[in-house]
Amino acid sequence: MAGQSAWNVVRLLRKLADQGQAILCTIHQPSALLFESFDRLLLLERGGETVYFGDIGKDSHVIRNYFAANGAFCPANVNPAEYMLEAIGAGTTPRVGDRDWKDIWLDSPECESLRSKIAQINNEALTRPVAEKTKLSTYATPFMYQLRTVTARNYLALWRSPDYLFSRLFVCSFISFFVSLSFLQLGISLRDLQFRVFSLFWVTILPAIIMAQIEPMFISNRRTFIREASSRIYSPYVFAIAQTLSEIPGSIVCAIVYWVLMVYPMHFGQGAAGLNGTGFQLLMTLTMMIFGVTLGQLIGAISPSVQVAALYNPFLTLVLGTFCGVTLPHVNNGFWWTWLYQLVPYTRTIAAMVSTELFGLKWGQAFVNITGGYIDNLDATSNCKYCSYAVGDEFYTPLGISFSGAGATLGSSLLILLSTWLRQSLHRDISATPNADP
Template sequence: MVSNPPIIFLDEPTSGLDSVSVKHCIEILKVLTGQERTVICTIHQPSSYVFKSFNQVYFIQDGMCVYNGSSSNLIPFMSSLGYDCPVTYSPADFIIETVQTVQESVSPLVDSIQNGKLNRRDSKVLHSSDYPLLRKSSDIYKETTQMLETKTDIDFPTSFWTQFSILFSRMILQIKRNKKAIWIQLFHHTLCGVLFGLLFSGIGNNASFTVSNFKYCVCVLVFFVYTYIMSPVILFPSEVRLLKREYFNRWYGLKPYFLAVSLRSLPLMLVLGMAFIIITYLLTDQPMELDRFVWFSFASILVGVASEGLGTTIGSICSITNGSMVAPAVAAPLVFFCIYGMGYGQYIGRVMNIIIYTSYMRVGIVALTQSVFGNRHPLECTDEIYCYYQDPKRLLRDVGMADASYTLHVLGLIGYVIFFRLIAYLALRFRLTSELSRIIVNYISKIFHYR
């Protein structure tokens, strides 16, 4: 219903439902028909209530139409041919039982209704020329072909934001219903937060553990990377298979769907991510400055969003099996570029300095480190006579981040978020556009065949 279709085809919508649910389902369908929509259903054993609810019924036996018309006119039609329906019988059950048990009844019914060409509707016989839905299929095919030739891009009746709001609401509802997954993620974030806090307990203002504090930033980065990169790699390929069917049926557009997919995990990520950050930030005794905490939290969440975007890109291109191998293979060099030059950062060459920034993790670790050590007063040196990294500027120099700007690196993370999402969108667009993908595959096959 997202795209507000004028005609709805339903295959056995009441099957498997109890009588109360069947009544509710039919009432909803009647409401839809009252909004200038046409609802067409196939039902094998309709109850009396279901049967009377339909304005138009069409019975088929052995591939031939035995009745076409209003539900109220079925009993008079059968009586006119000598088949009287008992008072206690449902009209639908009666005609089904008659055509299946009395073989000689099929031909009179088919002949009287002219195999569906006549429509016994509203107590009068309508010919196909009087009823638009009974026109010849060849005429409808010609009109449809002409329409597609004049306008190949058929617009959706509903707007982009209407489709987005409905799809996003559905996805949020699905997340809420999966309470087990929410509890698992909450346990994971809380446990990791406590473990990280205990491993790096009380090092935030201690100059003797400045390097360990930098390692804490690296661990936070790795946590957000691997927590959010694998979920879409494993889960999104299954959604792509469902998307192919729904998009092929033109239930909604790809753009509102992809925007909803991109934003659906953000609320839960903010809640769980902030829980992890608060626990570790307090246990590690980081500087109690609101601006630093906000900068640190913002950079961490952006790393998680970028990681999820990379996972979505891989999930859009690969199957679950291939994606499970591709994701670690892609992440490994990105981690290497992230930690390259630690200890000799001032000697990194220009070319290598450009290469390492092809990793969004490098951009993320610089933002996290700058939020903790940037523009900071000398740390406390209590455990040793002399602390080399008492001045945080020395650490930033040795890890190659002395002149780095927090703002520019946050903008870089936002750029990577947009880049990964764009690649994922284009990959989905390619997979859903069978004609384009088929042409590209044929050209590639010709090239290799020629060689």
């Protein structure tokens, strides 16, 4: 069994060598068949002195001829590997001849030919122009090639997980459809104005749903990355960016479905922004989708397990929803409002959506220039319908919201980029310890 195992190993080495792989190995007491499988031999005696270095040849004829020329003739029925050891005195019998075999090698034409070849190689190397020193890279392939390959692999993995995609699409469409049925064809009354703001507030629920779905998937993919990180196939930055890019197509589809079921049944876009305003609502809905993806991946990156990651979600959902700018009255003082109101990204998103929907939305005809507001039934002789708000702007101004869509979009985008950068930094630390417990 030992001989068969040795033959299998040598046969594998022979296949690798035939493919151009350089192999250096030592072998102890090889059989004649194994010995002939090698191309060249470096034979050493006691003290590390060279006895022979050169080709073996078919049926070991090259090395047989060398020893025969120096007085050590190997019979045809004897293993040449064992005979050489006996001839140089490495076995139990005295060496063949009266000279040390290292001296024979130093005076041999084979040694002289080898020295000439080494000198020729050195001269050729000296005549070559010095190549410019290039910066060594940790990875064998460029960054963009890594990103394309890993992103394509993630796309394929998600495509093969239809339950993962359809579950998010179903939840997003169900929430939007349920809210739309509750507020069908909103009008221009004060109660409808409040309903418009409340219907937009439901967009803040989307990141919480996405986070609960993203975190298990991200932690599972992280285990794969940790296993592959030791081989230096791709960088942690590529892993983090590819995880986000692969989620964008699904987020776009979910955002469009949610937007269609929200805008048209509830009769949005009656303000001064018009149809452009409804298009902006789609952009902000997509922003919330991607923010939920990046925030869920951030939580997954700092969590050792899915169970721990799930503990963050209720707290973050509560804080983000409470201080989004519409659930609590806007004040300019207080401990929480001093910093948390500015820190929560929902304040910019909800402010952009509310101001776009209510900007220039008239709630009736003009009442009087002195008191402001409007009277809904100017021709009536009783039951005067008076509203204190002439346009929707006057409703959201006390909430600390202003019509500044570009600023809101920029703020949300910066928060998304910040979240992605934090995940990349965390994965850089993870990749430094590839054997860590995920």
